[in-house]
Amino acid sequence: MFAISLGDDGAELRPLEPWRAEEFLNHMDRGREFIGRFISLPDLVTDLESARSVLRTYADKAAADIGRIYGIWVDGKLVGGVLFRTMDIEHGTAEAGCWLEPSAAGKGLVTRAIRVIIDWAVEERGIHRVEWQAAAGNTASIAVARRIGMTRDGVLRESYPHRGERHDVEVWSVLAPEWRANRQKT
Numbered sequence: 001m002f003a004i005s006l007g008d009d010g011a012e013l014r015p016l017e018p019w020r021a022e023e024f025l026n027h028m029d030r031g032r033e034f035i036g037r038f039i040s041l042p043d044l045v046t047d048l049e050s051a052r053s054v055l056r057t058y059a060d061k062a063a064a065d066i067g068r069i070y071g072i073w074v075d076g077k078l079v080g081g082v083l084f085r086t087m088d089i090e091h092g093t094a095e096a097g098c099w100l101e102p103s104a105a106g107k108g109l110v111t112r113a114i115r116v117i118i119d120w121a122v123e124e125r126g127i128h129r130v131e132w133q134a135a136a137g138n139t140a141s142i143a144v145a146r147r148i149g150m151t152r153d154g155v156l157r158e159s160y161p162h163r164g165e166r167h168d169v170e171v172w173s174v175l176a177p178e179w180r181a182n183r184q185k186t
Helices: 018-035 048-064 109-123 139-147 176-185
Strands: 011-015 068-074 077-088 093-100 129-135 151-162 165-175
Touching: 011 109, 018 048, 018 068, 018 077, 018 093, 048 068, 068 109, 077 109, 093 109, 109 129, 109 139, 109 176, 129 139, 129 151, 139 165, 165 176
Parallel strands: 093 129
Antiparallel strands: 011 068, 068 077, 077 093, 129 165, 151 165
């Protein structure tokens, strides 16, 4: 297993694999309502078997080279994660996403972690376009998209049914040349 340091605060990015299902479930339990405000992940991870199932799905996606999931640990505690929900190597596109439990919010963890995985996708896998979709009310997620240099492509009106409500979804993206130019500035 590998771990990538995300800075001097004890934060690390690691693969989130099926053998970590119990830890993943405990993490979801700690942040269930906070995380579930805008994404369905906590609704899918409700017990040990469902936690394993979600992580197995991503292990299968990684094996097929069509997705990835990584956890963010701070001082050895799983507090969030980043992922590629989809990756289409042939067409050079991927959709990135994230989540955090409340104790980890506002510390720049997602911004640092998402930069690592986008760098990998662009430089190692040849991804040309990385997309980010966020419920229009998810200001924290939209702020991450802005911070990492994405451009708002538009809004998919009432396209995301979540917990009995339809939400507008903002679509953001960054293209490989833009990503490289932005990384040279920082």
